[in-house]
Amino acid sequence: MYLITKYEAGGDLAEYAEARGQEYLPEEQAKQIFLQMAVGIKDIHMEQVVHRDIKHKNIILSNKSETPKVKIADFGLACYLEDDECFQQETGTLGYKSPEMLLKQPSDFRSDVWSLGVILYQLLCGLMPFPGGDAR
DSSP states (O other): OOOOOOOOTTEEHHHHHHHTTOSSOOHHHHHHHHHHHHHHHHHHHHTTEEOSOOOGGGEEESOSSSSOOEEEOOOTTOEEOOTTOOBOOOOSOGGGOOHHHHTTOOBOTHHHHHHHHHHHHHHHHSSOSSTTOOOO
16 A cells, blocks of 8 residues: 655654754744644544644644644544543653553543643743653
8 A cells, every 4th residue: 555645845843943953943933833733633633533643753844934834644543532432542652642641541632632732842942841751
């Protein structure tokens, strides 16, 4: 099986910041990128899909400009959930996992929202919010 997708010249979010020679982004630019990520997550959640691996490497940008379009990639760990359903598998990347996932407790759509918060922190501060989390 082959999957063919459109080439996005901006690379992933980590590459984007590195290419600009910055560890973090200006607040207005981080806000613009974050809002697009939040809308994308809201849209997949409306389709009853939880991503379970939201991280910098899975956020793809259309170009290297100040205002790139954002796309969410890598749905390899995603699953369908009904509104009242939970999952218990520990999946994803360590630094971006919600506390529930780390504690092997039932998790749901909110785990993606936690991961978005980790990314926002990283966009604004240039580092992970918790020690030991893999930034890549």
